[in-house]
Amino acid sequence: xxxxxxxxxxxxxxxxTSVKIECRSLDFQATTMFWYRQFPKQSLMLMATSNExxxxxxxxGVEKDKFLINHASLTLSTxxxxxxxxxxxxxxxxxxxxxxxxxxxxxxxxxxxxL
Amino acid sequence: QKEVEQDPGPLSVPEGAIVSLNCTYSNSAFQYFxxxxxxxxxxxxxxxxxxxxxxxxxxxxxxQVDKSSKYISLFIRDSQPSDSAxxxxxxxxxxxxxxxxxxxxxxxxxxx
Numbered sequence: 001x002x003x004x005x006x007x008x009x010x011x012x013x014x015x016x017t018s019v020k021i022e023c024r025s026l027d028f029q030a031t032t033m034f035w036y037r038q039f040p041k042q043s044l045m046l047m048a049t050s051n052e053x054x055x056x057x058x059x060x061g062v063e064k065d066k067f068l069i070n071h072a073s074l075t076l077s078t079x080x081x082x083x084x085x086x087x088x089x090x091x092x093x094x095x096x097x098x099x100x101x102x103x104x105x106x107x108x109x110x111x112x113x114x115l
Numbered sequence: 116q117k118e119v120e121q122d123p124g125p126l127s128v129p130e131g132a133i134v135s136l137n138c139t140y141s142n143s144a145f146q147y148f149x150x151x152x153x154x155x156x157x158x159x160x161x162x163x164x165x166x167x168x169x170x171x172x173x174x175x176x177x178x179q180v181d182k183s184s185k186y187i188s189l190f191i192r193d194s195q196p197s198d199s200a201x202x203x204x205x206x207x208x209x210x211x212x213x214x215x216x217x218x219x220x221x222x223x224x225x226x227x
Contacts, residue, residue: 006158032212041123043203043217044159093158097212101166103149104215106158 003028004096006107014115015086021079021110023050023094029074030096034104035067038091050077050094084114118142121204121218130227134191138204138218141185145206145216148180150189153201153220162202163189194225 005024031052036044048069049057056069068080081088091111095104121138151159163178165171171178177190204218
């Protein structure tokens with residue numbers, strides 16, 4: 001069964017709206033989670049590493065004020081797309097490793113459509 | 116040169132065929148190697164996870180890692196239409212908390 005849960009699975013909203021996406025680890029604690037973005041027919045692009053109790057680490061070119069990450073508990077990380085615009089429309093996916101030297105498991109993704 | 120090279124396909128095979136999917140990489144420091152399957156509009160699903168060189172088998176799936184050649188493979192035996200998906204190879208320097216480097220993904224279609 002799924003070990004990482006992501007919500008919502010699909011959101012459509014107007015330009016200028018802020019959208020929050022949740023990523024939860026099920027039955028395990030995740031001190032680190034990862035946020036990816038995926039465009040159609042392309043591979044996953046890492047956006048940031050979410051660290052419980054500290055600031056997220058963003059990849060080069062990713063605006064940290066645009067994509068706010070909060071990892072307030074050991075089972076929940078959130079990604080907020082602030083003042084979203086049509087170019088932010090994409091498939092956002094989170095992942096979490098179950099432990100040291102364990103593989104990352106992915107959520108089912110959130111399809112974000114900004115009108 | 117990309118760190119991980121993977122032919123995007125598409126690859127079309129008849130049901131029952133043996134499928135071979137491959138990735139090459141340039142950084143010899145990679146230690147952990149993974150194969151994920153991704154259906155359309157879903158997150159990647161872990162299929163195989165291997166450390167260092169060698170083979171690993173799980174049902175119809177076999178993963179091979181050849182670190183000397185910097186080459187990894189995934190074999191699917193007795194392929195089924197339900198195997199039609201995008202297959203992503205991924206690797207990292209050490210396990211768990213380190214970021215993954217993905218290949219482009221290979222789109223596979225298994226037709227009845």
